[in-house]
Amino acid sequence: MAKTPLILIPGTLCDDRLWGYQRKYLSDIAEVSICEVTKDDSISSLAHSILEKAPEKFALAGLSLGGIISLEIMRLAPERVIKLALLDTNPNPPHPDQIATWERFINMANNGQFLDITIKHLLPILIHPDRRKDETLVSTIIDMAKKIGKDGYINQLKAVMTRSDQRSILSTIACPTIVVVGKEDMVCPVHISEFLTESIPTAKLEIVDYSGHLITLEQSGKVSALLRDWLNS
Incomplete structure (x- = not known):
């Protein structure tokens, strides 16, 4: 049986390690590719970039920012997506308080405080409270942020700050x-x-x-099993 083409889209400040366990666990039934989402500063541009490289038909899964991009792909080319998985995804437009926070983070990143954003501001809300002392998990999250880097992060923030209201897409899926x-x-x-x-x-x-929010890392086995059932359904 041919494997299902499966595109996985990471969230903000995350690289392919966000989906590392899922790629390994699903590799026998899926041809997995993990996108990089740092080069463009709009959701539309990121979605177009992914579609340009994607197979004609594919299954699609995104987490957080990845889910927002996935919904944009559903707006642009719904006929190409055979299955959709939205993990920890918000279809709403940005709230003014969120925009103010992201603008502050951009200023921090430009003023030499890039890693402080992850360590001091994001980690306390990204993972389950009981996992905050999990050194392996925490170091992976920090290392992913380092790899994305300041410029990639600023692009991602600009993309989510200017995203559209995606709620109207939902009933068409x-x-x-x-x-x-x-x-x-x-x-x-x-x-x-x-x-x-x-x-x-x-x-x-x-x-x-x-x-918490990074479920593919926090509950990698459970999430992988759910995605396997979804692909096989």
Whole structure:
């Protein structure tokens, strides 16, 4: 049986390690590719860049920023996506408070405080409280941020700051869809994923216990099993 082409899109300040376990676990049934999302500063440009390199038909999964880009791909080329997975994804337009925070982070990054953003401001809300002393997990998150770098991060912030309201797309999504969220996600709380599920006709919701925002790292086995069932369905 031919493997399913599967495109995985990381979140902000994350590289291919965000999906490392899933790539390994799904490699027997999927031809996995993990996108880089640092070179453009708009959601539309990032989505177009991915589509230019993508197979004609593919399954698509995105986490957070990756989910936002995935929804833009669904707006641009829904006929090319055979299955969709949205992990810890917010379809709403940015809130003024969020924009103010991101502008502050851009100023910090430009003033030599780039790593402080991850270490002091993001880590406390990205992962489950009980995992904050997990040295392996924490070091992976910090190393990913280092690899993305200041310029890549600023591009990502500009992209989310200027993103459009994606709620109107949701009712048009017709492919099999799974919505996955960490039960303790403080960045994209569960009620947002419940809204996604209610708004997408084909969607099924999975809430992952003992996990915050970075569920592919925090509960790698559970999330991988969910994605395997989704691909096989």
